[in-house]
Every structure is written in C-alpha cells, then in structure tokens.
Amino acid sequence: MARRKKIYEGKAKILYEGPEPGTIVQYFKDDATAFNAEKKAVIEGKGVLNNRLSEFFMTGLQGVGIPTHFIRRLNMREQLCRQVEIIPLEVIVRNYAAGSMAKRLGMEEGRQLPRPIVEFSYKNDALGDPLVPEEYIAAFGWASQQDMDDIVAIALRVNDFMSGVMHGVGIKLIDFKIELGRVWDNDFMRLVVADEISPDSCRLWDIETGQKLDKDVFRQDLGNLTDAYTEVARRLGVLPSNVTHAHKPTLIN
Numbered sequence: 552m553a554r555r556k557k558i559y560e561g562k563a564k565i566l567y568e569g570p571e572p573g574t575i576v577q578y579f580k581d582d583a584t585a586f587n588a589e590k591k592a593v594i595e596g597k598g599v600l601n602n603r604l605s606e607f608f609m610t611g612l613q614g615v616g617i618p619t620h621f622i623r624r625l626n627m628r629e630q631l632c633r634q635v636e637i638i639p640l641e642v643i644v645r646n647y648a649a650g651s652m653a654k655r656l657g658m659e660e661g662r663q664l665p666r667p668i669v670e671f672s673y674k675n676d677a678l679g680d681p682l683v684p685e686e687y688i689a690a691f692g693w694a695s696q697q698d699m700d701d702i703v704a705i706a707l708r709v710n711d712f713m714s715g716v717m718h719g720v721g722i723k724l725i726d727f728k729i730e731l732g733r734v735w736d737n738d739f740m741r742l743v744v745a746d747e748i749s750p751d752s753c754r755l756w757d758i759e760t761g762q763k764l765d766k767d768v769f770r771q772d773l774g775n776l777t778d779a780y781t782e783v784a785r786r787l788g789v790l791p792s793n794v795t796h797a798h799k800p801t802l803i804n
C-alpha cells in the first residue's frame with residue numbers, strides 16, 4: 552500500500568494528505584505537552600478519546616449550523632477533514648477566570664466573568680503564542696475586520712453550544728481555545744471551525760466538586776489524565792459507561 556504523505560506534525564496530532572484533493576486526515580497522538588512543550592509525556596489512550604470527543608463536538612456544532620472542517624471519523628485515531636487555510640490565531644473564550652488570565656490580572660481562579668470574553672493569541676510556538684490586540688491582527692493582515700467580526704460571532708456561538716452541552720452533564724466550561732480556517736467554494740470564502748475541540752483545549756470543572764477534567768490534570772499533576780477525559784466522554788455518552796481506558800496488553804508467560 553502506498554504510504555500517505557505527511558503534511559505536518561504538531562504536538563498532539565499529525566496531518567496527512569487526504570484521499571481526495573481538498574481533504575486531510577487528522578491523526579490524534581497520545582502525546583501531551585504543556586507550558587509550550589517544556590513538559591511532555593505520552594498518555595496512553597488520550598488520542599483515541601480526543602478523536603471521539605472532537606468528533607462529538609464538531610458534529611454537534613454542525614447540527615446547530617456552525618460550519619466546521621470535520622467530515623467523518625475514519626477509525627480510532629483518525630478523522631477526515633476539509634483542508635483549510637488556518638488563520639494564525641488561537642481564539643480563546645473565557646467564562647470564568649483561570650490560567651493565564653487569572654495570573655495576568657491577579658484574579659482568583661473560578662471567578663465568573665461579567666460576560667464571556669473573547670481574546671486572541673498569535674499562533675507562534677517560538678514566541679509562546681503571545682496575546683495580541685485586534686489592532687495587530689488587522690494591521691499585520693492575519694485576518695480582515697470582516698473576518699474578525701465573523702470569528703467573534705462564531706466563537707460566541709461555539710461557547711453557547713459547548714457551555715450548554717457541558718452544563719447538561721454537570722460540567723462547567725471555564726474557557727476554551729478554537730482555531731478557524733478558511734475554505735473556498737469557487738470564489739466564495741467561508742470561515743469554519745478547524746483543528747480540534749477536546750479536553751486538551753478546554754477547561755472543564757465538575758459543577759458539584761470543582762474537580763478538573765481537562766489538561767490541567769496533566770499541567771498540575773492532579774492525577775490520571777486518561778481517567779479525566781474518559782469521565783468527560785462517559786458523561787457525554789460518547790463511551791458506554793462501563794468502558795475504562797485500555798491498558799497495555801500483559802505478556803503471559
């Protein structure tokens with residue numbers, strides 16, 4: 552069988568050329584990184600869970616009319632997506648103070664914000680994805696003013712959808728990051744949600760206990776990351792309730 556052409560390898564995913572022009576295959580790895588890849592580990596089963604969870608969120612978004620790059624899941628670790636031109640921004644929506652915002656403003660983590668706040672980081676690992684004002688985005692041509700209006704509207708719609716879905720399973724959506732891409736239908740350009748939506752890119756706290764069910768478990772050494780992601784997947788009905796994550800096969804002598 553011919554080998555697929557690798558387009559790009561990131562921290563948590565590999566992108567391959569898809570079977571048809573204009574498509575790509577996203578392969579979800581088990582690698583976890585934090586603090587701009589200063590902390591690294593392989594977390595068995597994470598890629599399988601994020602593939603399923605991202606499929607769940609992307610198809611849910613499409614169901615409420617928010618376009619995404621997702622076409623269909625191919626297998627345990629891969630999904631077929633439309634190829635997009637990625638906008639070099641991390642679009643972050645915050646409902647409660649946490650992470651870099653809490654640190655920057657000296658705020659207590661978990662404080663509810665007066666309204667959802669959308670902010671932008673410039674996607675550049677070498678610079679540590681710095682926070683950028685909208686003024687920079689227009690001036691440097693990363694996105695037009697029209698694009699920015701659309702991006703904010705999409706980000707807030709994604710927030711409404713994700714907050715509602717998570718609330719329904721007893722989870723508070725503290726904040727999340729999305730990426731957007733451009734797709735061209737002839738001369739007509741549309742923005743779509745791209746990349747992934749998973750507990751790697753959201754902060755998710757149990758409503759009752761405040762337990763963290765997202766990548767902070769890894770960042771802050773709070774326990775087993777796969778168990779946390781499995782709990783999110785189980786509550787959302789993405790995995791049957793009796794499934795626990797796969798353990799390595801044991802060699803029987």
Ligand code: UDP
Pocket residue numbers: 641643649650651652680726727728751752753754766
């Ligand atoms: N986030 C992400 N990728 C990044 C930076 C942030 O997915 O490169 C997510 C992060 O998981 C959180 C939200 O965006 O859900 C806000 O992150 P924050 O700015 O607080 O940065 P962090 O504390 O993760 O450095």
